[in-house]
Amino acid sequence: MVKSRFDLNAIIDLKKWHKLQDSLSLVTKMAIITVDYKGVPVSKHSNCQSFCQGVRKDPLLSQYCQKCDARGGLEAVRLNKPYIYLCHFNILDIAIPIIIDNQYIGAIMAGQIKLRDPDIPLLEQIVSRPANSETNNKFKTLEEDYLSLPVLSFEEVSTIADMLFHLCTYIVEEAINKHSTIEMYKKAVSLDTDPPSMDSIVSSDRTYRNIQAIQNELSSTLIETKVKKFTSHEIRPSNRLLQPAFDYIYHHKNENVTLNEMAKLCHISSSYFSRIFTKETGENFSVFVPRLKIEWSKQLLETTELSINQISDKLGFCDAGYFIKTFKKFENLTPAVYRNIYKNNHVEQM
Structure with a gap:
């Protein structure tokens, strides 16, 4: 068996x-x-x-x-x-x-x-x-x-x-x-991140009602750790009006953020937000955010055993098919091929 x-x-x-x-x-x-x-x-x-x-x-x-x-x-x-x-x-x-x-x-x-x-x-x-x-x-x-x-x-x-x-x-x-939640907590602690308090986990565990929410929170914590090399130097835009948008994008990697939402967050019109964002980054909002998510996904492909579906979900893509299509657009190969190439190169260097 x-x-x-x-x-x-x-x-x-x-x-x-x-x-x-x-x-x-x-x-x-x-x-x-x-x-x-x-x-x-x-x-x-x-x-x-x-x-x-x-x-x-x-x-x-x-x-x-x-x-x-x-x-x-x-x-x-x-x-x-x-x-x-x-x-x-x-x-x-x-x-x-x-x-x-x-x-x-x-x-x-x-x-x-x-x-x-x-x-x-x-x-x-x-x-x-x-x-x-x-x-x-x-x-x-x-x-x-x-x-x-x-x-x-x-x-x-x-x-x-x-x-x-x-x-x-x-x-x-x-x-x-519950067991998976505790294991994720231990893993988060070993990675020197700031996971949710154990008291909150134990309290929720008593009724089993919030286990899924805890797992999602811990999963986000682990993702934050795995992609920290790309986020350790947060963007400080020359135009301070854009700061709330950049902060939100970097701290909510699992969300599919839109231009209108970010413009509202910055308290400016969508058209004005689009103009100053492009001027700041050199890219349209619709290009910058997906490219950034692909960079984060590459780090997850290299350092975790998360499936393609899981990575797609954790980074806010609507489905795995769209994630693969977007990844191929920026990298000219699929996520699975990228992971295999990385692993093979890593083995050869050992």
């Missing part, structure tokens, strides 16, 4: 996750355990039934339990939805995949129940266990525990499976957003 770029064990708060998992187990009457993309448990087993505890303690039978968990998880990934199946003792289990951005990062394994329905749907027993006297004797010692397993209808099982799927995916997705 391809390694996930997300580490479930590092992303979720295991202490809080255990509390949630225990509560879900009590409400659903199901045993629940969380595993990573390799099938390795990252949580304790909530409400594991006595019968299954006894089986999993047996060196021989536990191997079949592990095979059931592994195959159930793989089938859930293939289907991209909860997979309901029977284990080697014909006990119902559910594998609930956690998939974020098309990446399988783990699964919730729930179940250890029997079905109430007289007409049981055709469920697959994904691992068969050859009968022998040793396993039969083991079952007899645990038969009372087997009979005491919780009983649910198939409709109840299906509803619980869907609920766990949507709930856990949402929680993990939000945790990943």
Whole structure:
């Protein structure tokens, strides 16, 4: 299986996750355990039934339990939805995949129940266990525990499976957003910039409502750092009327600024702004701003792994296609080709 770029064990708060998992187990009457993309448990087993505890303690039978968990998880990934199946003792289990951005990062394994329905749907027993006297004797010692397993209808099982799927995916997705935000914060700090205060991040994180805004703010901070070589000497125009416009352009790189907006900011007419701007820079406003953004984009292409779409978005282009067209207009090659040439030249110089 391809390694996930997300580490479930590092992303979720295991202490809080255990509390949630225990509560879900009590409400659903199901045993629940969380595993990573390799099938390795990252949580304790909530409400594991006595019968299954006894089986999993047996060196021989536990191997079949592990095979059931592994195959159930793989089938859930293939289907991209909860997979309901029977284990080697014909006990119902559910594998609930956690998939974020098309990446399988783990699964919730729930179940250890029997079905109430007289007409049981055709469920697959994904691992068969050859009968022998040793396993039969083991079952007899645990038969009372087997009979005491919780009983649910198939409709109840299906509803619980869907609920766990949507709930856990949402929680993990939000945790990943938080994790990404913190990583961006650390990166911003390491680059000696002035990122937002950690207090504001922690406060927002408590409700998850402002994570996207924080990410955008941090992303802008990182862009400011990466293009600082082009902005360390801010323009001081000879005509001081233009200063507000230059300040705004340099400090709002992610916006698609217009001539009319800048003229209004400088408290002059658009026609007069256009004339004095061209006189100051030697270029029309419609040429100067895109050229400046292309210079910034070159720095991002050289020093980050941001995609073309991300760079286009962060520098305020309406779409990636327009960004590529503008880049080619000024540089006579595409952003992707520019990045490859830079990387090749950089490798040769090392």
